[in-house]
Amino acid sequence: MASGMVRTRIWRDILAGCLLVAVLAIVPALIPARAFQDFVIRCSSMALFATSLNLLVGYTGLSSFGHGMFFGLGTYSFALLMQRTGVALPVAFLLTLLITAVTAVAVGAICIRLRLIYFAFVTLAMQMLLHSVVISWVGLTGGDQGLMGGIPRRSVLGVDLGLQYNLYVFSAVVLVAGLLLMRHIVNTAFGTSLRMIRDNEVRAAFLGIVVWRVKLTVFVLSAVFASVGGMVMSLFVSGAYPELINWPISGDAIFAIVMGGIGSFLGPAVGTMILLLLNDVVTRQTEYYGLALGLIILAFALGLRRGVLDFITERLGGRPAGGIS
């Protein structure tokens, strides 16, 4: 019975995802605004990144301040593989996932044994370390100038991602697939273990959960999803730049989670949309972007006291899916 309900939920999610992709694919025929397509591509990249961070922050209670290292690693690994080797895009995509996973195992093995602020700061230190490597290794990464020269052979199964519409649909598909997978993860028994660890780590251990293994697994999984976001960004900017692996990018994901809602699965994606919209609108109006954005975020924090989606869910009488009220 229970497994039947789970299957129904999975199919419902897949159907909703397919519908979203179909709608997005049709939109450019009705509204030929290329800026909208750009927005969706960027949003896909950052939403995957922010949602992957929420697997750690919202579901496991691990506040990583250096999650951007995996986003950046995704952009650099993918761009370098495409530029320096002759592999096809799907192969570069899979190899990037592998590189990220291996790196995440190494970083996670050091970090996950630490708790609270120590975990946060060691992840931040790791990101700063990786950023320094990128800046210093000029021969490989281009240093502070970034990896120049564009991404060659941008085609998947004969579809040229150099064309904006194709990249737009590809990004939407990747976003939906990524979100569906992450949603499935948090709804499995493994997801329940994550919430148990977040709520009471000692009790979870007493119940037989091998805490470090679960933490390491979710750390690696979230890193892999972040790197997928990084690869989409790499295709959008046609390269890789040190700003994409520097620590403020982790701050952007944290902002997105806080604004969208830490307790709702789609909260980080909603937060990303708000953040990017604010960025685009505010940048058009003023050069004092930081000041304007700071005031708006302050208004969100003091006015709603939680993320937008958490606020709406609670107003509708529900409880955020992540279980945080």
Next chain:
Amino acid sequence: MRANQAALLNRRTVLAASAGSLAMPFIARAQANPLKIGIQSIFSGPIALLGTSSRGGFQPEIDRINATGGLLGRQIQPVYRDSKGQPQEAARVARELVNTDGCELLLDAEASSGAFAVQEVVRDLGVLCIHCAAETSSLTADPKLRAPTAFRSARQGVHDAIVGGVHSAKVAEAKKLTKWATCSPDYAFGRDTTAQFLEFLKHFAPNVETVSQSWPKLGQPDFTEVITKILQARPQALYSALYAGDLSAFINQGNVYAMFGAMEVFVPAMGDLPVLTGVKNLPAGIQSACRYLPAFPDTAANEAWYEAYRKANNNDYPTNWSWECATGIRLMEAAVKKAGSTDGKGVAAALEGLTIDSVFSTTGKVTMRAEDHTLIDYAIGWGTTIPKAPFLTAIEPGDWGQIAELETEWKKKNGYV
């Protein structure tokens, strides 16, 4: 009934009038059909001077063009956007300017990393773009990075390195300077520029030996450690690629240690007015490139441009970026007129090999070189600092024949030819 009808008419009249007045700006705009030019740079943060002094170079030219009937009979409407110094934002802004704002041409006053991101967007969209501030040579020198509709109106790093190498070698020979130290910012620009300078210096003065190299961090507030290290190495000459605020801080702190009397100093970025006027006690005798000065070229036209710039920009000093941006829009103006349209390919064809009159050249003309889409024949030279205006004297202009010859050698060496 009649009263109702009258009321209805009134309402209709009011509604029609309201709709008309609301639509008026759009109708007027459509009729005027302005030519939108997207201009992006860094207008916020620590290097906002790049954006403000670039805008200072663009806007008077736009006003001049508009006052004389516009370009192709259309008034230019500049759309300024801030990239905040982030390459991914620079790429987004470039796309937005073309796709959303309807800009037909792009003027990019981004720093090099932003310019490389814009270059990829330009390659995708096929819009005409002139990079007006990026000096990294590979942007146009490397055929793999070049884009068919992208050009550069800024000076190029390798040109500066050649002229600097020739001038410094002459001074080194004359004063028997063989022991050299370097002090440059610790990132790609600083390391590349220093390597290129030493390469050309040693080409002309093979006896030169590097005895100490320091790489301070960008924005480093305290240079004591670096200055002590340089003084301990006892070099006869020092080369530094520091610039802007870092350079001012380095000069001010070096003065305390009497460093500038102990060795001959070569600083290419010294010859820019914000630095020359920003240093507390400008030491005499520093060898520097001329980035922009009203005294080089020493012509009435250059002096007049300088005065006009300051008048139009709250008495601010023009920077190196200002003349590069003014040159960029002048080249764009001439090419669009020649092509008779704003089509990327058409204007690109018109720009290739285009020569225009320029106050920023010792010959009175600058050319957009066809083979690699980069500016040549602009004023480039080295001089010696004095504490008062005009700040740089005995400016020796670079020889463009020699620059072209050595640049070709350099390109061959790097596999660009």
